[in-house]
Amino acid sequence: MSRAVDLLSIILMVLAIAAFGVGVHALGKRADLEALYWLVVGALVLKAATDMVRPKGGR
Amino acid sequence: MRLESASVEPEVEPQSSRTPAVRLQGEGAPQRLPTAVIRVLVPGVYAWLVTVALPSAQRDASALPKVSAFFALVCLIGGPVVALYRERVGRALGVYGFVGFAVMTWLLLGDLLSGAKLDPLRAALGSVGWALFAFGWGSVREVGAIPEQDPHALTGAPLTARSMLPKGAGVVMGLGLAGAVVPIFLAWRIDRPLHALLGHAVAVVVAVALVTSAAVIGVSRGNTRQHSPRTRLELASRSLGLAVALLSLGFMAAMLW
Numbered sequence: 001m002s003r004a005v006d007l008l009s010i011i012l013m014v015l016a017i018a019a020f021g022v023g024v025h026a027l028g029k030r031a032d033l034e035a036l037y038w039l040v041v042g043a044l045v046l047k048a049a050t051d052m053v054r055p056k057g058g059r
Numbered sequence: 060m061r062l063e064s065a066s067v068e069p070e071v072e073p074q075s076s077r078t079p080a081v082r083l084q085g086e087g088a089p090q091r092l093p094t095a096v097i098r099v100l101v102p103g104v105y106a107w108l109v110t111v112a113l114p115s116a117q118r119d120a121s122a123l124p125k126v127s128a129f130f131a132l133v134c135l136i137g138g139p140v141v142a143l144y145r146e147r148v149g150r151a152l153g154v155y156g157f158v159g160f161a162v163m164t165w166l167l168l169g170d171l172l173s174g175a176k177l178d179p180l181r182a183a184l185g186s187v188g189w190a191l192f193a194f195g196w197g198s199v200r201e202v203g204a205i206p207e208q209d210p211h212a213l214t215g216a217p218l219t220a221r222s223m224l225p226k227g228a229g230v231v232m233g234l235g236l237a238g239a240v241v242p243i244f245l246a247w248r249i250d251r252p253l254h255a256l257l258g259h260a261v262a263v264v265v266a267v268a269l270v271t272s273a274a275v276i277g278v279s280r281g282n283t284r285q286h287s288p289r290t291r292l293e294l295a296s297r298s299l300g301l302a303v304a305l306l307s308l309g310f311m312a313a314m315l316w
Contacts, residue, residue: 001288006280010231012299013269013276017238020265021245027258028248037309039261043268044302050272051295053279 005052012049016042096139099153099195103135106188109181111161114172124167131160154196179247228277235273239266 019042026035138153246262
């Protein structure tokens, strides 16, 4: 189960890379709102990926 | 030759151990151009040509940016050469002088250097040249230098690592590094000047975040045994829940519009 969570964190990191890529690409397409949306999604997904492997408040 | 003497005689003589492993400056008068000078000059001249000389050579450019670009070149070449004799002065001339005159050239060019007029590929290659120029001034170990001969080297038995990296840490790190390049590359495709600046700033922040997270994920995997998988998922649930909610909202908005 722990390995599955590790794998999930890696998958989330890849999803964050994709979201950031789409965000910056949208900025080039003059779609500012879409860019902001994907950048925020990317940031949240990346934070989730990091929290999974380094839980700060865990017991 | 130096390697042999080090292996035969482990007790290094005090005189020979005073030679630092890294230095731009040679002993006495230089016999030939040291590799450290070439390492600075080659990328520096390339960066100067692409990002300073070519923009200032435009027909509409006045004489001032051309003069400034020339002084930048003088500093670029003079810096490493002077550093052979006076390292601190040469470094100041080669780094601060060159960068200062390059910035002055760009400021004097004004609107001639707008984002719309720049070739994205040339600009990207120029930034690579600047990065290599910066690395050239850094302290890279000379070929044939023995780090243990540095007077600051800690002698004795080598320190052993307290733990091993988890399996696949390098792959995760490589994935993060490759992913960090994506937004930096895509930022060059933004044609609106103000948005391009924002895009580059965002791309740099995103790249740093991705590399940092990749390092954390790569190294921390396997060291999380004190937390149950359920706890780990719970701690990530807030940001993950927000992301899922945002994605759902985006999906619904896309369906409606």
